[in-house]
Amino acid sequence: MQKSELQIAWEQAYSIENMAAHEAEGRPVEYIGxxxxxxxxxxxxxxxxxxxxxxxxxxxxxxxxxxxxDAIFGQKKKRSGKRF
Structure with missing residues (x-):
């Protein structure tokens, strides 16, 4: 039985937050599921x-x-744009 692309992604994917560490920063990505x-x-x-x-x-x-x-650390509060 052939694996779906989503199954392959599950087995091979890296965290998108670590793209820079994998020398992949700036690469365009396409959502697959x-x-x-x-x-x-x-x-x-x-x-x-x-x-x-x-x-x-x-x-x-x-x-x-x-x-x-955000679930772990809480959502960031939005700034009003003014800094004093």
Whole structure:
């Protein structure tokens, strides 16, 4: 049985936050699909060289989807634009 591209991405993907560490910073990516596991949503991407990347979103008990970073550290407060 042949694996789907999403299965291949699941096995090979690196965190999209680490593109620079993999010397891939700035490469354009194309969304290929998502997989949900519990409250985590894994979004998968393929770059123009064929490498796979993922990012994680969290489904909060409120029903809101946020980045994993925001789920762990809280959402950043927006600035009013004025600095004193």
């Amino acid at each position: 998502s997989e949900a596991f519990g409250h985590r949503i894994y979004d998968f991407y393929r770059d123009d060289t064929g490498d796979y990347w993922y990012q994680v979103r969290i489904l909060l008990t409120t029903g809101e989807l946020v980045t994993e970073r």
